[in-house]
Amino acid sequence: MSTEHGQQLADISGYRVRLDLAYFREADLWVETLAGGRARVGLDPLGAETSGTLAQLALVAVGTAVTRGQPLGSLEAEKFVGPLVTPLSGSVVATNEAVVARPSLVEQDPYGSWLVEIELARVEELDELVSGETVAGYFADRVERYRREGVLAE
Amino acid sequence: MKAEQDARLRVLRFGRVSPLRSQTLWHAIAEGVSNGAPATLSFMRPDSPYVSVGYHHDLGQVDLDACERAGLPVYRRMVGGGAVYLDEGQLFFQITVAATDLPPARHDALSRLLTPALAAFDAAGLPAHLDRSGEILVGDRKVCGHGAGQIGNAVVVVGNLIECFHHETAAGLMRTPGRATAAEALRLMRRYVGPEEGSSVDPVAFEHAAVRSYAEALGREPSEGRLTGVEREALARWDRRLASPEWQAGPARRRSSAWQLKVRSGVYVVAAEHAGARVEASVVDGRLDALRLEDPEASGGASAAVQALRGRPLAEVPAVLADLGAAGRRLTAAFAAASGGEVAVTSRARAATSQEAR
Numbered sequence: 001m002s003t004e005h006g007q008q009l010a011d012i013s014g015y016r017v018r019l020d021l022a023y024f025r026e027a028d029l030w031v032e033t034l035a036g037g038r039a040r041v042g043l044d045p046l047g048a049e050t051s052g053t054l055a056q057l058a059l060v061a062v063g064t065a066v067t068r069g070q071p072l073g074s075l076e077a078e079k080f081v082g083p084l085v086t087p088l089s090g091s092v093v094a095t096n097e098a099v100v101a102r103p104s105l106v107e108q109d110p111y112g113s114w115l116v117e118i119e120l121a122r123v124e125e126l127d128e129l130v131s132g133e134t135v136a137g138y139f140a141d142r143v144e145r146y147r148r149e150g151v152l153a154e
Numbered sequence: 155m156k157a158e159q160d161a162r163l164r165v166l167r168f169g170r171v172s173p174l175r176s177q178t179l180w181h182a183i184a185e186g187v188s189n190g191a192p193a194t195l196s197f198m199r200p201d202s203p204y205v206s207v208g209y210h211h212d213l214g215q216v217d218l219d220a221c222e223r224a225g226l227p228v229y230r231r232m233v234g235g236g237a238v239y240l241d242e243g244q245l246f247f248q249i250t251v252a253a254t255d256l257p258p259a260r261h262d263a264l265s266r267l268l269t270p271a272l273a274a275f276d277a278a279g280l281p282a283h284l285d286r287s288g289e290i291l292v293g294d295r296k297v298c299g300h301g302a303g304q305i306g307n308a309v310v311v312v313g314n315l316i317e318c319f320h321h322e323t324a325a326g327l328m329r330t331p332g333r334a335t336a337a338e339a340l341r342l343m344r345r346y347v348g349p350e351e352g353s354s355v356d357p358v359a360f361e362h363a364a365v366r367s368y369a370e371a372l373g374r375e376p377s378e379g380r381l382t383g384v385e386r387e388a389l390a391r392w393d394r395r396l397a398s399p400e401w402q403a404g405p406a407r408r409r410s411s412a413w414q415l416k417v418r419s420g421v422y423v424v425a426a427e428h429a430g431a432r433v434e435a436s437v438v439d440g441r442l443d444a445l446r447l448e449d450p451e452a453s454g455g456a457s458a459a460v461q462a463l464r465g466r467p468l469a470e471v472p473a474v475l476a477d478l479g480a481a482g483r484r485l486t487a488a489f490a491a492a493s494g495g496e497v498a499v500t501s502r503a504r505a506a507t508s509q510e511a512r
Contacts, residue, residue: 050259056210056234058405074209074405078288079234080260081209081303149257 007111012136013143015045018111019136022129024087026069030111031087031129039088039126040114041072046142048110052077054103059084059095059116066092068125072116075103087129090121163374165365166196166381170242173204177229178392180248180310186385188306193251194379195368197361203241205327208234208301213404215415217329226327229396230404233301233312236416239324245315245357247271249368253309264288264302267311270364270371271298277363278315278356280349287419296347296418317355319348331413331425331434338436338444342417412492426492431484433492440467452481459485468493 001010001019008020022031028047032040043051056076066072072086094117099105106113120126130138168179176198183194205221205228207213213228216237221228240246249267256263268284275282275290280297282290290298290313300313324347325340349355369376381389395401412426425434431452435445442463447456455478462474471489475482 052259052261058210061406076208076210076234077260078264079208079301080264081232081234081301082260083304146258 010136012139013147015139015143017045017135017139021111021135022126022131023135023138024129025138027085027087029087031126032114033126034117037120037123038093038117039090039120040117041087042114043106043110045110046139046146048107050146051075051082051106052080053107056081057084057100057103057106057115059100060092062092062095064092065121066090066118068122084115086116086118088118088120088122088125090118093117093119160192161374162192162377162379163365163369163372164192164194164379165376166194166379167361168196168198170201171198173200173202173227173240174229174393174396175389176200176240176246177206177231178389178396180246180250180312181232181305181392181396182381182385182389183248183250184303184305184308184310185388186382187250187252187308187310189384191382191385192379193249193255193372193374195365195376196248196250197364198246199244200240200242200246203239203323204229205237205239206231207237207404209303210234210405211236212410213402215329215413217327220327224323224327228402230402231301231312231396232305233303233310235299235301237328238299239320239327240314241320241323243316243318243320245317245360246312247274247315247361247364248310248312250308250310251372253304253307255372256309260302261288263309264311266371267302267309268300268313270367271313273367274360274364275315278360279354280315285419289419291418292349294346295350297349315355315357315360316348317357319343321347328415329413330415330423334446335413335415335423335425335434338434339415339417339423342421342423342436342438342443346418346421414492424492426488428488428491429484431481431488433485433488435489435492437468437493442466442468442471447485449478449481449485452478452485455481456485 001008007018010017010019023044024031028044030042030044034040054075054077059073066086068089069085071083073084075082075084096114099113179198180196183196187194204226205216207230209232216228268288272282272284280292282292282297285291289296297316298313302311321340321343325343330336330339365376415423420439422437431449433447436443445460445463447460449456459475472486475486
């Protein structure tokens with residue numbers, strides 16, 4: 001494991017993974033807790049890879065109230081439209097317009113390409129995310145499963 | 155009983171339906187499959203022409219006035235892709251399965267659900283192949299438009315057997331920046347869309363072969379079926395939704411200053427301006443096919459650059475235009491603005507854009 005700019009990074013099964021973030025297992029998203037009861041959300045490296053090169057990204061408007069597991073927007077790659085769901089309930093307070101303008105940034109830099117910031121309505125939902133010492137094992141298990149299913153190259 | 159039903163491939167044949175129903179039926183089926191209905195292969199044909207736009211597509215790229223004059227409705231669909239002209243010369247098919255039955259990688263899921271269609275195209279008289287971008291082609295001509303989407307817990311892939319294509323009508327319904335780009339769009343549509351003129355296409359053979367091929371690929375027994383109660387209720391809801399102005403407007407998106415028309419995967423007509431420089435170009439598989447360059451300071455040089463650029467990869471644009479000095483940088487920046495999405499953008503072109511902006 002290495003530390004760069006305060007980020008704890010580790011190479012896990014061929015992926016550069018941030019261990020200091022939390023992960024939403026239902027939708028391949030990372031979550032960074034911010035000050036003031038806010039959280040930033042983005043697609044994790046596996047989510048970015050399985051989505052493919054994004055051609056379109058639509059996000060709900062700033063101010064929209066969202067509920068965990070419900071739509072936060074939509075993604076499109078290779079003419080395939082899929083939902084983007086929120087890992088946390090709250091109010092969307094910022095969207096990353098640079099990524100909306102160039103969705104392919106997500107594939108190039110999943111951790112640098114955050115999607116939304118949410119002001120949390122239920123802080124306790126953070127406890128349901130994968131975080132801390134379990135992140136490395138969780139990520140390795142997912143990679144192994146995806147490779148077993150033929151989703152990822154060996 | 156449930157397990158037995160789940161092992162079937164439900165086949166739904168709707169025949170000729172209204173333009174609205176040719177879209178809303180499969181949205182409703184996706185809700186049904188999401189709620190436990192078996193994997194479903196469906197067929198239908200619109201009984202009159204219309205225009206459809208992909209879920210994220212900018213409605214501004216359709217000439218809505220021309221559509222209105224021609225009496226053609228415009229419906230936004232909940233799958234991807236661009237604006238397409240659809241009419242009774244196209245047989246629609248849709249395969250809808252539970253998302254959990256597919257690999258999580260979208261490219262793989264799409265490939266799995268499009269590949270069985272190839273046997274059907276072959277049976278119809280079109281020996282097609284699937285290219286790396288998921289386009290179904292005969293030679294280099296597109297014979298099937300497709301899109302995919304996840305609706306609830308179901309994934310639907312929609313496609314059409316293009317029996318014949320009305321290129322002039324289709325091109326005339328797209329908004330273009332001028333006559334030259336309209337003419338170029340028509341030229342490329344004639345060149346790359348629809349079966350070769352005189353091709354004999356058999357839609358009945360297509361349907362039969364599609365049922366066999368999808369049943370085999372999915373390991374299911376085909377069984378003729380009908381809509382469930384859940385799907386009939388969903389259909390009424392989707393009828394209202396697709397006909398509403400709010401749905402037609404689509405999700406909020408940033409308007410691009412450039413114009414881009416996709417003819418098929420890898421084939422585009424693009425146009426953009428930057429600081430008085432203007433570029434109009436067609437791009438075929440990453441190479442410049444035809445182009446026009448305008449800049450107030452590069453009259454003679456622009457002609458030479460056009461000759462030099464024709465047939466070259468987009469990535470070489472900055473190097474070729476460098477000889478034109480400031481005009482070349484403006485034109486390169488216009489190219490960078492015109493490109494985007496699936497048309498490659500070079501880092502040098504982006505640098506030129508930044509330099510011009512400063």
